[in-house]
Amino acid sequence: MTKSEHIPSAHFDYEIAFGRTLGWVSQTELHILRRKRVAIAGLGGVGGSHALMLARLGIGAFHLADFDRFDLANMNRQAGAFSSTIGAPKCAIIANMVADINPEAQITPFPKGITDSSIDAFLDGVDLFVDGLDFFVLDIRRKLFARAREKGIPAITVAPLGLGSAWLIFTPDSMSFEEYFRFDGASTEQQYVRFMIGLAPAALHRPALVDPSRVDFSAKAGPSTPMACGMASAILGAEALKVLLKRGSLRPAPWFHQFDPHGLRFKSSRTQGGNAHPVRRIKIALAQHWIKRIAPREDIYASSVAEDAPTLYKILDLARWAPSGDNEQPWRFDVLDDHHIRVHLHYEPGANIYEYANGRPIWLAAGGLLETLRIAASKFGFTCDWTIENENEPEHIRLFVTFKENDTVPASPLAPFIMSRTVDRRPYRRDRLDAQEKKCLEAALSDTFYIEWFESRKDRWAATCLNMLATRLRLTIEDCHKVHQKAIHFENNHAAYGLPAKAVGLDPMTIAIMRWANAKWSRSKILNRFLGGAWAASLQLDILPGLNCAAHFFIRWREDRPDRPVSDWIEAGRTLQRFWLTAESLGLSLQPSFAPLIFGHGAAHQHRWSERRTAEKAQAIGQTFEALLGCSTDAVVFPGRIGRGRSLVQSRSVRQPLSA
Structure with missing residues (x-):
């Protein structure tokens, strides 16, 4: 365990800093959150915002992983992207921002990202795994979810879609990540489609997409909005609170959830078998056809x-x-x-x-x-x-x-x-x-x-x-x-x-x-x-x-x-x-x-x-x-x-x- 390099301020008081949460959490729950450790993989589009959201919730320890650096194209959505941070490593910037919120936070950085050799260290002793990886990063994502399940660690993934978000929760007792998405035997392109349909089978975000040509699976690129990223972190915070405090109604996979403020619609439903369900398989086939029709921009x-x-x-x-x-x-x-x-x-x-x-x-x-x-x-x-x-x-x-x-x-x-x-x-x-x-x-x-x-x-x-x-x-x-x-x-x-x-x-x-x-x-x-x-x-x-x-x-x-x-x-x-x-x-x-x-x-x-x-x-x-x-x-x-x-x-x- 590595402590933050930030020296705790002599005037910092945890209860004063995060006490405004009291009323929505009890005095006991506030200190329970203080003792929790969360691992966040990916600190870009949503991961950085997730880290700051959980830091302000009072979470006391973090494992933060990202190998990338900020650039100008990150400015529209990423929490750590500023003119002053262009070219700086995302892991270091977000770690500093978390420590600036809570100087007492225990922060373990993984500046080289997650590899096969670092998965166990990344998940060691954590109470919750948060998926902040880029949509197109599937190989290491699958390994992280599988290892988290083996270690009995709940996991949450929240995808920013359009102007809203879709999310899934995986617990040690729920359907697993692999059982839900059914990636085995699929090509890389097919895995992308299955991941997309599995995250948001209701596709509430589609009507807000004004230019489909901006979605380019071959180039691993897609549009994003700051609203969706901000909402994703708000949803992550609410679900993380329920997971970490073991309270409230938790609906893990095969439940899926999506909220789209653009169309003022919310969908939360249980699909038996996940992507193996006959209706879901039809949606996957239709989505594959739709993607083929989208000409490269x-x-x-x-x-x-x-x-x-x-x-x-x-x-x-x-x-x-x-x-x-x-x-x-x-x-x-x-x-x-x-x-x-x-x-x-x-x-x-x-x-x-x-x-x-x-x-x-x-x-x-x-x-x-x-x-x-x-x-x-x-x-x-x-x-x-x-x-x-x-x-x-x-x-x-x-x-x-x-x-x-x-x-x-x-x-x-x-x-x-x-x-x-x-x-x-x-x-x-x-x-x-x-x-x-x-x-x-x-x-x-x-x-x-x-x-x-x-x-x-x-x-x-x-x-x-x-x-x-x-x-x-x-x-x-x-x-x-x-x-x-x-x-x-x-x-x-x-x-x-x-x-x-x-x-x-x-x-x-x-x-x-x-x-x-x-x-x-x-x-x-x-x-x-x-x-x-x-x-x-x-x-x-x-x-x-x-x-x-x-x-x-x-x-x-x-x-x-x-x-x-x-x-x-x-x-x-x-x-x-x-x-x-x-x-x-x-x-x-x-x-x-x-x-x-x-x-x-x-x-x-x-x-x-x-x-x-x-x-x-x-x-x-x-x-x-x-x-x-x-x-x-x-x-x-x-x-x-x-x-x-x-x-x-x-x-x-x-x-x-x-x-x-």
Whole structure:
């Protein structure tokens, strides 16, 4: 037995230090706890918190084992992780923290962790074994539980899961660790699954998992939260008290327990046979199938430039995430030197039916790019300004951008949201925006714009009906079909150009039908014109999303005039990007709704459609648009809907690398 190196303070009094526990424990029980010895294996995610929790409970002796050192990735959850402890051994830091709580504590450190040769010493004379090992450490965990049972030592494992915890208790008289989990004969990967299902067969934590790709069994990695780790230690303390004082209702294996505060659910149940139970075996098989379906996490935000690339290239690498219609990215960067670039904008009149008003979406995208360049530059201590070249020649407009180093410029608070900003075309929650959210969004607009909100159910339905008219039209026009063929990709979840079909907002069966129809105009024409396909698609594309959102909105010029120069629309694009990034920074999802604006504008300006029926329907859309807004289509810059998304967007458009 090794005493702590800390010298007990002359003023330290055990009863005063831990006496506030009295009332929940008796005077006798407090001193019983003082004489107890607990062995904790693993002092990271939960083990360190376990040690501090038990130290504050008044436990008098500890065996602490961990071979690892603290690093920056531990900061979100580990009790001993501080800026001052990065690189320090976990065992020494936690031992010091325990001794700082109780200078009288007897602490036996195991700084090399637990090995076959040290298991007996680690468990020698202890009253309780606490499992704080990493989830993926199974070999030594199995040996510790087996040896603890042989020595008649109770054992507890508490797993932090999601925002809550799951736990199991093993006593000398209960089902053993091996009997419960049934690891024998299973591969390492299968053991992980059995351990996961055995710990939390109810899987109460699953609904809180917003990004399953962060669970990577092959890399032995998974997400964690400080709440779950803190709760795990609170649960451990409560169960340890019952074990050590032999009081209260103890429910050891095959009982399992899980509490999830995110879903406000608690499950405590007894499964005869543990993982050998037929229902549990089905869950294990399903879990193995689920894990196989989880693709290794693709880093879609990986930089397309080298780490040692000039700063200008890093700015451009971030700025390429600016939005553009159908993710066309109609720009190419010409780097002139370390502080100057020329941006070439691609506009081909008549090539894309959605490029209405002589390329207006291109100029909006150019403005979004400039604002993104400005925000990205601020992250690296640069400012930027620009001039527009050939403004009177829409097919040859270029942007000349100058970057200047400025150490005093603060990094824009919107910079972290440049890459995560995306379009969510699915239904949102219907919670209304609060006053502060609206204030922030409206503040993102310059003085030349204002926003009109359509929030009531009646107003949302009116905006939805407008979008429905546009959807039913664009799905029956050959010119639109050509654009869809080029823009929509069916191969994977992410598209570097255009958008993946899974991000359109349709269910898998409808996507399969769309893939068939998208291959040929004749198929699409039959499906959408004569078989009601456009109506069916509108249900998923317009009605469900349109009604399930916080609001529809229309960003408008304060002055309604049709003869604005290109520079005005480029400035409008800057404003729209600030608005969109502000929404992202508030945790809000957003979807543009340009189709009614495009068709309405075309009708108002006598666009020559290929078919008479198209002109008639576009005219109806334009009339509905102007009746709803009380203004011309030239007064509206950005229509869309907004709200809080129900889950993380798993399929989205990404960007071409900077070298493309």
